[in-house]
Amino acid sequence: MKVFASFVRKEFKHIERDTRTLVILFAMPIILIVLFGFAITTEVKDIRYTVLDMSHDQYTQRLAERFAANRYFIYKGEVSNRQQAMAKFNHGDVDMVIVFGGNFAQELGHCTGGSIQLLLDGSEPNQAATRAGYAQQVIADFAQELQQSSATGQQCNIVPVTHLLYNPQAISAYNFVPGIIGLILMLVCCMMTAIAIVREKESGSMEVLLASPLKAMTIILAKLVPYFVISFADLVIILLLSRYMLGMPFAGNLPAFIGISLIYIIVCLSLGLMISCLCSSQLAAMLISLIMVIPCIYFSGMAFPIESMPTTFQHVSTVMPARWYVSVVRKLMVQGVAVKYVIEETLILAFSAAVLLSIALASFKKRL
Numbered sequence: 130m131k132v133f134a135s136f137v138r139k140e141f142k143h144i145e146r147d148t149r150t151l152v153i154l155f156a157m158p159i160i161l162i163v164l165f166g167f168a169i170t171t172e173v174k175d176i177r178y179t180v181l182d183m184s185h186d187q188y189t190q191r192l193a194e195r196f197a198a199n200r201y202f203i204y205k206g207e208v209s210n211r212q213q214a215m216a217k218f219n220h221g222d223v224d225m226v227i228v229f230g231g232n233f234a235q236e237l238g239h240c241t242g243g244s245i246q247l248l249l250d251g252s253e254p255n256q257a258a259t260r261a262g263y264a265q266q267v268i269a270d271f272a273q274e275l276q277q278s279s280a281t282g283q284q285c286n287i288v289p290v291t292h293l294l295y296n297p298q299a300i301s302a303y304n305f306v307p308g309i310i311g312l313i314l315m316l317v318c319c320m321m322t323a324i325a326i327v328r329e330k331e332s333g334s335m336e337v338l339l340a341s342p343l344k345a346m347t348i349i350l351a352k353l354v355p356y357f358v359i360s361f362a363d364l365v366i367i368l369l370l371s372r373y374m375l376g377m378p379f380a381g382n383l384p385a386f387i388g389i390s391l392i393y394i395i396v397c398l399s400l401g402l403m404i405s406c407l408c409s410s411q412l413a414a415m416l417i418s419l420i421m422v423i424p425c426i427y428f429s430g431m432a433f434p435i436e437s438m439p440t441t442f443q444h445v446s447t448v449m450p451a452r453w454y455v456s457v458v459r460k461l462m463v464q465g466v467a468v469k470y471v472i473e474e475t476l477i478l479a480f481s482a483a484v485l486l487s488i489a490l491a492s493f494k495k496r497l
Contacts, residue, residue: 173259174200175436178225180207181214186234192271196227201263218250218294219466221456224436225249225260251293252463253304256434261291295380295464302375307458308431310367311451314390315397315425318360322401323418324411325352326493331411349490353398360394380465386457389471392478393454399485400450406492425451450481 178196182189197204205223208214214226230244247264249257272287296303364387371377379386401418408414427433428442429451435443446452453474460466 173256173263173434173437175203176201176225176260176263177203177205177223177436178227178264179205179214179217179223181209181211181226181228182207183231184229184233188234188275189229192229192268193227195267195271196264199263199267202267214248218248219460219464219470221460221470224256225264227264245287245289247289247291249291249293250464251296251299251303252307252459253434254293254296254299254301255304257293257296258299265289265291300376302377303463305431306371306375306377307455307462308426308429310371310458311393311429311431311454312422312425313367314360314364314394314454315451316422317363318356318394318397319401319404319418319421320415321356321359322352322398323404323408323414325356325402326405327408327411327414330409346490349402349486349493352402353395356398356401357391357394360398361391364390364394377462378465379462381461382468385468385471386461389454389457389461389475389478392475392482393450393457395482396450396478396485399482399489402489403485403492406489424449428452429455431455450478453477 180189180193180196182193196202205217208217208226211228214223214228217223217226226248228246228248230246233244245268247261249261251257268287268289293299372379400421404414404417404421408417424445428435428446428449430446431451435446435452438446457471457474457478460471
């Protein structure tokens with residue numbers, strides 16, 4: 130029994146010395162319970178909307194106030210025409226536009242139903258359907274209130290016309306394919322380069338490189354280029370499969386999309402190189418690169434709406450490169466917006482690439 134106890138103590142000491150394993154064992158349950166408990170929710174809230182009011186009567190004002198008072202909606206101002214409404218969609222400022230017809234009050238007075246239209250971003254069909262359901266419930270409650278306050282008690286129905294922009298057929302592939310593209314590139318690129326340097330440390334070939342007159346930047350970039358070429362080939366394969374197997378449209382600027390995708394590939398490769406420089410074993414590098422996939426899924430907006438997360442997690446998502454790349458894919462591939470509407474995401478990805486590559490260079494040690 131004493132021999133057995135001594136072996137148990139020995140194993141505890143081994144685990145205690147391996148700080149990376151301890152971090153993974155205790156950090157992973159905490160991360161997962163926090164994510165599934167707070168960040169991940171199928172509830173759609175904070176629906177950003179704007180109003181296009183061509184009637185400007187007391188009924189449209191009262192109904193607009195109903196939406197503003199509802200906790201699921203966030204008012205983003207009023208627009209004067211459809212061009213301004215589409216510009217807000219292209220910028221990603223709103224999720225829904227409420228359009229009141231010019232004869233709204235007159236139609237309500239005759240109880241023929243007011244002309245109202247709901248324009249929604251259909252690139253995320255499941256969320257768009259939920260948002261439309263919430264809006265229709267607010268409108269139905271308003272119609273019931275009008276009926277109760279009517280002297281004659283005549284029933285007045287307001288039936289909104291719902292139109293899904295960019296995806297009128299509500300095809301689910303339009304939602305998950307942009308996120309899958311970002312996930313695949315993150316997974317492949319990060320895992321490939323995560324073991325690039327640490328593998329040579331374990332095999333002993335790193336000593337030859339360190340003994341050479343090559344600078345650290347030269348070694349890092351030399352490691353980056355082959356994987357960059359392979360990742361570009363993966364991108365081409367993904368695009369071809371998405372277009373001809375899944376039937377995804379491509380309504381935007383293809384050269385701009387490829388250029389921004391290459392920036393995102395550099396981000397993912399730089400992240401992998403940073404992990405490789407900081408780790409001392411291939412196993413640790415692989416585990417860390419796999420852990421990076423979790424926030425990529427949950428904080429990129431590919432599976433769960435970022436607007437429905439707590440404010441803290443929304444701020445956390447802003448440092449995830451996948452969030453900005455998924456936004457670019459949806460805007461260029463599905464919505465077909467102009468390049469000027471993805472400048473912000475492009476600059477953030479370029480800045481992320483510069484920061485991660487700088488950290489990788491600073492972490493690379495010229496001595497074993």
